[in-house]
Amino acid sequence: MTILTLESTCDETAAAVISDSGAVLGQCIATQETLHERFGGVVPEVAARAHLERILPVIDTAIVKSGVSVDDLSAIAVADRPGLAGSLLVGVVAAKTLAVAWQKPLVSINHLHAHLYACQMASEEAVYPSIGLVVSGGHTSLYHCTSPLDLEYLGGTIDDAAGEAFDKVGAMLDLGFPGGPAVSKLAQQGNPKAHDFPRSMIGAPDYRFSFSGLKTAVRYTIAPPPAKTVSASHLDQQAKADICASFQAAVVAxxxxxxxxxxKEYKTSHLIVGGGVAANPELRRQLQAAADKHGFRLVIAPPELCTDNAAMGAIALEKVRRGEYAELDLDITAGLQRGY
Structure with a gap:
């Protein structure tokens, strides 16, 4: 069994050919970083148009790299949720068209569940049942995962996602786009105790998150009232590093x-972590320290599988084995943060 997987939920156009064992036979990712850089964030319409231009060349490249013929494909899989509506539509329409043209069954993929499945791809042992944390630019969510396809949503952000807050802090400090990696890098030079930023909802009994207040606290540290605009031009490199380190410490905590x-509450032995922010070195270090202290196994997706990619679409193999296929009237489910 060999499947073609497509990913176009946000600003990465990706395709991969996956074998029955989960091995990536060929893949291609077209990034849009330079397209969105001048806007300081992802513009949905720009992203959708870029996907439209790139989806077929990306698919062709992945298939050619794999050495697999179209006849050898067993199914076409595509992420249909959650994400930007226009971006999702490009991938889903492409997948449905190929499914009809090539007479292959269609499989739908939950993008967030796939981020967690990347942990299984990187592990020689089973990682389920587990608690799953997805932490990225659009999502901060916790799940109780009894299998790759059976996940109970425990809670998520009620406002900004963690990665979104990283990017916005990077923008306020003039660190370029995307801001998250730049904040993480500069934080290594800073003092995490320089600023006492809020740890919103850290003691709340539920599993909701909130990062908008933290982002606002950073904004007022950079430009205190009554300033109506944010400018970091008066800050030297060390001052910026201290803000980054203190901000990062609050998010990670x-x-x-x-x-x-x-x-602890769900009495699982594993914590699995996926999403772009899962590549953050300080988060990985602190999670490992917690795992060592409390006696659970931590599995974090490797850096190359943290950001959006089609390889994690290997989760579709689990659906194929269950015989769970999508109909050709498959529609998208847009949205960024809550309830998935």
Whole structure:
């Protein structure tokens, strides 16, 4: 069994050919970083148009790299949720068209569940049942995962996602786009105790997150009232580094505390972590320290599988084995943060 997987939920156009064992036979990712850089964030219409231009060349490249013929494909899989509406539509329409043209069954993929499945792809042992943390630019969510396809949503952000807050802080400090990696890098030079930023909802009994207040606290640190605009031009490199380190420490503290509590409450032995922010070195370090202290196994997706990609679409193999196929009237489910 060999499947073609497509990913176009946000600003990465990706395709991969996956074998029955989960091995990636060929893949291609077309990034849009330079397209959105001048806007300081992802523009949905620009993203959708870029997907439209790139989806067929990306698919062709992945298939050619794999050495697999179209006749050898067993199914076409595509992420249909959650994400930007226009971006999702491009991938889903492409997948449905190929399914009809090539007479292959169609499989739908939940993008967030796939981020967690990347942990299974990187592990030689089973990682389910587990608590799953997805932390990225659009999502901060916790799940109780009894299998790759059976996940109970425990809670998520009620406003900004963690990665979104990273990017916005990077923008306020003039660190370029995307801001998250730049904040993480500069934080290594800073003092995480320089600023006492809020750890919103860290002690709340549920599994909701909130990062908008933290982002606002950073804004007022950079430009206190009555300033109506934000400019970091008066800050030297060390001052910026201290803000980055203190901000990062606040985000990481909340993520680690709530994830650890979920592992204890649901009595699981594993915590699995996926999404772009999962590549953050300080988050990985603090989660490992918590795992060592509390006696659970931590599995984090490797950096190359943290950002959006089609390889994690290997989760579709689980659906094929169950015989769970999508109909050709498959529609998208847009949205960024809550309830998935």
């Amino acid at each position: 909340v993520l680690v505390r709530k994830s650890t509590r979920a592992v």
